[in-house]
Amino acid sequence: MIGKVASATIKPVAGFTRGFSYPLRAAKFLSKRPGLLRYLAIPFAINVLVFSISVYYGLDLFQGLLETYAPNTEVWYGAALYYLAWTVAMLLTSVVVFFTFTVVGNLIASPFNELLSEHVEALKVGRKPDERFSVGRFWKEAKNSIFVEIKKMSVFIICMVLLLGINLIPGVGSMIYAVLAPMFTLFFLVVEYMAFVLMRKQLTFTQQRRYITKRPVLMIGYGCGIFCLLTIPFVQFFCIPLAVVGATLLWCDFPREASE
Template identity: 30%
Template sequence: MPAQPLGGPQYLNAGFKMIMRPDLRIFVLLPLSINIAVFFGLIYFAVQRFNGWVAQLMPNLPSWLSFLDYILWPLFVVLVLLIIFFTFTTIANLIASPFNSFLAEKVEVIARGEDHFPPFSWGELLAMVPRTMWREMRKLGYFLPRALGLLILSFIPGVNIIAAPLWVLFNIWMMAVQYIDYPADNNKVSWTVMLAWLRSKRWLSLGFGGITYLALMVPFFNLIAMPAAIAGATLLWVEQRKTEPTV
């Protein structure tokens, strides 16, 4: 696996190949079933309220600037789609976090060729729930203040034009944070150290986050892209840390 800037897409591609292995099937199907349930529930809810959300976000322009509606409307449609997208990934990852951690463990075992994790059992899975849920809460604590700032930006006339592209950039970064955190947490790497590690590999992180973000934006395809992102992030973590000192 090449270790070079902007090499992130290669890791997601490797993640797709990895989750096709028969010995990983159970660890893919468990989070996948949760993703499907959350996805269809959120789509049903969003379809009924989508137009109302866009209308609430759109600024009230004077009549002489009404021509700008044709420019602003697509931007706010994108903004609402981004919010729906991140809500889906947040809820799905929160519920499926123990299964996601197990998938990351098994991918790491294959990548390293050695197993230093406890064997899979339902008891072990239950024991992981408090730790993985806490880590997901930590991600939400990182995400929410920044998302709130962007949401406030989206209501400020003039300034709100830049809200959508900032959301895109922030979501790309969060994709790297979300999925790299699984192998980092499995290896007892703290949240602060994990973030510092991502920042030290900013272009690689954004490359992986960007391609993951695009894959997760495709309806139905995103259901299989989520476990692939976990596998790809784990491969990235293992490969990039081979020559680094243990943190």
């Protein structure tokens, strides 16, 4: 079955739909294998803690800025300005929390997510993965993992700043930004979550990029599925493990080809 899926040529719409379905396939996969839920307990607790801290300090920071630069007054336009500034602050807080939750949560929970990915692959394929995960190996490679996360986040920030610069171009700037910014965000999500499988397979960054870019429609669908989960309140707590399981199932259905 896996070989047939991997070798089949998938049409664009079907590819997007299949990619989008992998986080949902992950939920179904876990529901039928309750023994895997023990690997979700610690990542779930970490996700809740990171998300709560991010929201608390984010709101506290913006509340202080608003009270300083946009104090609420009895004048009607003062109140309107205050609530407008608060709306903008909430949007900015949501963006900060979104990426803090994604990057920091992934980094802290990565040993458990790799362990989860290993067991999912073993059950899906029916054999033990070639490269087994161990906590000792994780701590040995922790510095490299942190460096990789910092590098990815730095690249993301630089690219987003450049995109904001494009947004300032009169006329077409806003339209270009409206297309490129969501696409780049989806690409970032795909790279972030597929890395749990691809790095465990010891693929270099170039090999990971080739694997992802060779299946663009499938990966865009997968990224959209993750993004939708992250926008649903409380569901985002389960998003990281679902994304990891979904990425593992995707790899099992579409393994790396020899030509890659």
